[in-house]
Amino acid sequence: MCGTDSSGSSGPYNGTSGHPVARGSNPYQPVADAISNVHRFKIIESTLREGEQFANAYFDTTNKIKIAKALDEFGVDYIELTSPAASEQSRLDCVAICQLGLKAKILTHVRCDMRDAQLAVDTGVNGLDIVIGTSSFLREHSHGKDMVYITKAALEVIEFVKSKGLEVRFSSEDSFRSDLVDLLSLYSTVDKAGVNRVGIADTVGCASPRQVYDLVRTLRGVVSCDIETHFHDDTGCAIANAYCALEAGATHVDTSVLGIGERNGITPLGGLMARMVVTSPDYVKSKYKLRMIKEIEDMVAEAVQVNTPFNNPITGFCAFTHKAGIHAKAILNNPSTYEILNPEDFGLTRYVHFASRLTGWNAVKTRVGQLGLSMTDDQVKQVTAKIKAMADVRPIAIDDADSIIRSFHLTLQNGNHAQNGAANAVHKEVAA
Numbered sequence: 001m002c003g004t005d006s007s008g009s010s011g012p013y014n015g016t017s018g019h020p021v022a023r024g025s026n027p028y029q030p031v032a033d034a035i036s037n038v039h040r041f042k043i044i045e046s047t048l049r050e051g052e053q054f055a056n057a058y059f060d061t062t063n064k065i066k067i068a069k070a071l072d073e074f075g076v077d078y079i080e081l082t083s084p085a086a087s088e089q090s091r092l093d094c095v096a097i098c099q100l101g102l103k104a105k106i107l108t109h110v111r112c113d114m115r116d117a118q119l120a121v122d123t124g125v126n127g128l129d130i131v132i133g134t135s136s137f138l139r140e141h142s143h144g145k146d147m148v149y150i151t152k153a154a155l156e157v158i159e160f161v162k163s164k165g166l167e168v169r170f171s172s173e174d175s176f177r178s179d180l181v182d183l184l185s186l187y188s189t190v191d192k193a194g195v196n197r198v199g200i201a202d203t204v205g206c207a208s209p210r211q212v213y214d215l216v217r218t219l220r221g222v223v224s225c226d227i228e229t230h231f232h233d234d235t236g237c238a239i240a241n242a243y244c245a246l247e248a249g250a251t252h253v254d255t256s257v258l259g260i261g262e263r264n265g266i267t268p269l270g271g272l273m274a275r276m277v278v279t280s281p282d283y284v285k286s287k288y289k290l291r292m293i294k295e296i297e298d299m300v301a302e303a304v305q306v307n308t309p310f311n312n313p314i315t316g317f318c319a320f321t322h323k324a325g326i327h328a329k330a331i332l333n334n335p336s337t338y339e340i341l342n343p344e345d346f347g348l349t350r351y352v353h354f355a356s357r358l359t360g361w362n363a364v365k366t367r368v369g370q371l372g373l374s375m376t377d378d379q380v381k382q383v384t385a386k387i388k389a390m391a392d393v394r395p396i397a398i399d400d401a402d403s404i405i406r407s408f409h410l411t412l413q414n415g416n417h418a419q420n421g422a423a424n425a426v427h428k429e430v431a432a
Contacts, residue, residue, distance in 0.1 A: 033247065035217070045080065077252075170190040229242060233264045238406070271314075295360065304315050320351060324358050354367050371405060
């Protein structure tokens, strides 16, 4: 692969010049809607809560503090921690992170239960995220409580948390399989009780973007508080669902690094940034240190012993790699032709793959220059044909293609030397 310099753009590329699009003329701007929050959303980062539920996850205190500090530096608004009721070490870790003095607010996620709430308040967190299942599945097979009990318990815990001067969010669990009338009635009640946020959770990852938009838009007309959203990725819709929720009036999105969490996890932090920087480049770049995404993902990937997927947004091995000849030519002329994201914004570099049967001579020409060699366009086309011929026989690596280029160049030089030698001999004979 041959690296090429980034264009230096600091936002969505202009379709003709490769320069940043002027503010207000972003071609990727969503349709104007006063209820949309795509330009003013907040992130509740849940790697240290939801992420702990990932199959491979085990974060010791040192790792938790390291991750929390990195997320804080990146610019997340909130960091959500595992409930102190989960274990004694979870409680101690919660206390330790609360004492770091981070800019991000520290939350912990607890059941709608007074014992959990009391334990959490004593750790020093800035707020509690209260949750209880509301779908018929969870009411029957999990906690076994009816809506009357749920409402009463919610009001009791909310009143207690508010009396301590802390933020409080109340969320249903399995929202998209819950009865709509039950949901709206419950949300309306807790809104009047003074919660800071109500939460919608697609706990099993069953929702589609259209369902998300409809529910959030409906809820926006019922409550005056903020709306938090939590989307699992079982059906591959987590990022799209989070975006649609913001369009419909949600204010907060739960994320985790690399999307780790229960089963397939939730909305990934990096993936959400990729989506939002296209829509809201000024807001995203002014608020979040995008160049830290790879560092944070590498840190978490190492901690949970996984590799970053090849097609991971932004940081995947292939994220900014271009291979087909027609793509390579256009990218070399203007990166905006086949890139919606600018790798430079994330501290990364694009690559043009030239060691394959799909390569074009423009990519090879760039590589010739990088190797410090000189060839005419016709000569580059000849060596490109040799590379493609070899790649038709077997897979070739960058070193293989470089060897073909260097060998061809050497042949050209030897030919030139032979021609020069013959010419010199002729001149000597004429002179004699």
